Amino acid sequence: MRSRAEQKRLCVELLRIGESGGEPRDWLEDEDPGVRGCAALAPALASDRAATEVLRRLASSARVFDCALGYGGDSPALRYFVGPPRWTLAEVVCARVDDPGRISEAAHAALQRAFRRSPCPELSPYIRVAFPGGWPRAEAITSAQQTIARGLTARSELWQGNAEHRVATLRPLGLPDDWAAWHKLAQSAMPDDPGPADILVIEDPLQAVRTGPQLYVDAAGRSDPRLPGAIVTQLVEEFARCHGTDESARWNLTIESRGRFVLEVDGMALSAEWAPRRRSYLTTVLTFPQGARAPEWRISVAAAFCAGVLGRTWYGGRAFEQEVVDLRPLHPPTPAGEMHGTGYRIEFDLDMEWLPPGSAIPLGLDAHPRVHDLRSARPQR
Incomplete structure (x- = not known):
């Protein structure tokens, strides 16, 4: 069993391999979330289903990726990231998964850290995927959109105090920044026959x-x-x-x-x-x-x-x-x-x-x- 120091060195090596165009797919089933995540981030594995699945599942518990890479310390793996590694994780998984239903669980988990920066690096990638055409018409509302709307409106603290980060996150995407509009979306009737992508499935037992x-x-x-x-x-x-x-x-x-x-x-x-x-x-x-x-x-x-x-x-x-x-x-x-x-x-x-x-x-x-x-x-x- 490898030590924490060995684990961090392996993560650095996998990030280096990915940066140089390599395909470290042999590490996608490793027991360590940092190792799995660093291997799956390799650009050469962008179309690899197994790599995308690793990132998708990891995104719903993104802070474990931060911890595995030693965020908050001086781990050499951190030089491959701007900010917490979970920010990169969110961007990459949203770039690779164009089905909002498959990342609804990750979006739901990201709500707790919404609007702390401008634009919000925790939630913005998921909002872009869920609202590709801006604010939806009543007949075109999806479950993924309602999941985000319900999560946002259920958190009163997100709508209190300074609105700067919320406005800077939502307005550029053509979305309203007031609670009333999001609450109306959250309570709207769904179309009669939502497709499979519109069903929120919570896969993680603790989630x-x-x-x-x-x-x-x-x-x-x-x-x-x-x-x-x-x-x-x-x-x-x-x-x-x-x-x-x-x-x-x-x-x-x-x-x-x-x-x-x-x-x-x-x-x-x-x-x-x-x-x-x-x-x-x-x-x-x-x-x-x-x-x-x-x-x-x-x-x-x-x-x-x-x-x-x-x-x-x-x-x-x-x-x-x-x-x-x-x-x-x-x-x-x-x-x-x-x-x-x-x-x-x-x-x-x-x-x-x-x-x-x-x-x-x-x-x-x-x-x-x-x-x-x-x-x-x-x-x-």
Whole structure:
């Protein structure tokens, strides 16, 4: 298994090969998202379906590509990009995919970072594909257009404050910059027979949880202020139901800040054994709610609302860890040294970019004996 330094060097080499006209298609199925993405970006693979599919799926969790390439640090791979690598990813995938329905999931994911710059590099490429002829006539509205309209109008914070970035993004594309027009589009009746390209399909299991949070937690949706508390509370309730009186599986949950909490379990481990095309149980617990058993499936649900999750498990004298960024594994489970005993630890960082401004895990959850809230222990000023 390659180290992080080796991974970054490989990414640089793949970008160099692509820049020089090479076709590094042998790396399109690599376990590392950075390696896959750098190989797929090669201009010579622009018409390669497998390469386009790699970019399309990666675009729906684009921050994992940034993290894999060391964005924010001094990684040599970054010299091939202007700004975060995810900006280039969005531009390239939209240039290669002319079917708006195939990139609707990526556009939906990009909404949380809309209108922070002029023009918006996160969302502009998807808007250009979804609205190729400008503002649509009522009889020609597509599902891809309504997906963007509904996502934009559901986020009140995007329409507050300075409108400069919003105006600079939308007007050059022949699109209105006022909430009322987009809301009308979002609520418009669809044509009687939309084609296959007009159907929004959420392929990623964790993204599906985000899209319909009310199906998994006791909250009405993203804007429900109860959502952060419900995520934590129902995780605690599930572990209490399954392990409340089981002394062989001791557990506790610590709330460290308004958006961060840690689950620790002693006496049980999550298998880190994996093979190509076969995920470990640790990976399943972190990324695939439908494949996890009780109570671990609640870990998967909580992970769906996080920007990052770090899982660490230990058994047989060895420890392993795996990081998930933007709903996708950053790497397979990797050895993390020696460690006695059996257990696991999951660190959750809620996605504060996706949640509405001001969202926070509420105080008072430490009324449960297995929950500790470090904020409650701090002296009040």
